[in-house]
Amino acid sequence: MPASSQLTANSLHAGYPGEDVLRGIDLSVRAGDPPLGLLGPSGAGKTTLLATLSGEHRPDAGGVTWDGRDVRKLRGTERRRFRAAVRFVSQYAMTISDPRETVRSRLEQAAKVARKGGRTHAVSATEMLDSVGLAEHHLARTMRTLSGGETQRVALATALATRPEILVLDEPMTAVDPNTRRRISDTLAATIRHLGIGTLIASHDVELLRRLCPQILFLGEGRILARGRLEEILSHTEHEEIRDLSENAAVAVQHYR
Numbered sequence: 001m002p003a004s005s006q007l008t009a010n011s012l013h014a015g016y017p018g019e020d021v022l023r024g025i026d027l028s029v030r031a032g033d034p035p036l037g038l039l040g041p042s043g044a045g046k047t048t049l050l051a052t053l054s055g056e057h058r059p060d061a062g063g064v065t066w067d068g069r070d071v072r073k074l075r076g077t078e079r080r081r082f083r084a085a086v087r088f089v090s091q092y093a094m095t096i097s098d099p100r101e102t103v104r105s106r107l108e109q110a111a112k113v114a115r116k117g118g119r120t121h122a123v124s125a126t127e128m129l130d131s132v133g134l135a136e137h138h139l140a141r142t143m144r145t146l147s148g149g150e151t152q153r154v155a156l157a158t159a160l161a162t163r164p165e166i167l168v169l170d171e172p173m174t175a176v177d178p179n180t181r182r183r184i185s186d187t188l189a190a191t192i193r194h195l196g197i198g199t200l201i202a203s204h205d206v207e208l209l210r211r212l213c214p215q216i217l218f219l220g221e222g223r224i225l226a227r228g229r230l231e232e233i234l235s236h237t238e239h240e241e242i243r244d245l246s247e248n249a250a251v252a253v254q255h256y257r
Contacts, residue, residue: 132153134153189211216233
């Protein structure tokens with residue numbers, strides 16, 4: 001895995017007609033670095049930021065690059081390489097168009113994407129599931145029979161199947177129960193560390209980010225309002241959105257009191 005693999009946003013402005021959502025975002029996710037958290041309340045622009053990082057949403061100013069190349073301009077082989085090397089997992093990622101589709105076929109399709117993107121692939125479907133805490137018997141299940149939490153875990157396994165250089169997660173465990181979430185987050189952290197995957201995790205789940213991310217960015221008012229460890233983020237009480245977070249997440253926050 002190239003140590004230089006890097007996804008970068010420079011002075012990024014983005015939004016929609018009549019609405020400015022992002023107002024000058026700078027961040028970088030590099031292979032081999034510890035996971036980076038993106039914290040912020042609902043509606044802060046996390047999903048817009050991730051869509052812009054993937055090249056699906058056009059920025060109004062600034063830009064996004066992958067290893068120095070504008071992601072909006074990637075075509076053909078380069079685009080396929082990008083989609084295999086930089087995997088995005090949305091909380092709505094698992095659209096099911098074929099009611100007969102199984103977990104096995106979904107994972108095998110991910111492996112095919114990896115090969116088309118020039119990535120070697122020698123990991124079994126069973127190993128992919130094990131990395132997200134699912135048993136081998138899930139392989140035969142059709143996607144439509146899975147619970148919401150199981151579907152999210154298959155989405156994570158599908159992303160890991162390409163052995164990406166960079167992984168970008170948008171609220172990856174909202175449907176997973178708290179006890180299972182803690183177990184999966186520990187396994188996911190070990191997998192990310194072992195494979196050297198640069199990871200950006202966008203969430204409003206303070207406890208999840210505390211467990212996974214040694215550094216966190218707080219997104220609010222369209223800007224990065226604070227950077228650092230969670231306790232450092234929470235010290236920026238001059239920002240109303242951070243004060244609200246501190247007051248509304250008392251259990252997780254108490255860890256740092």
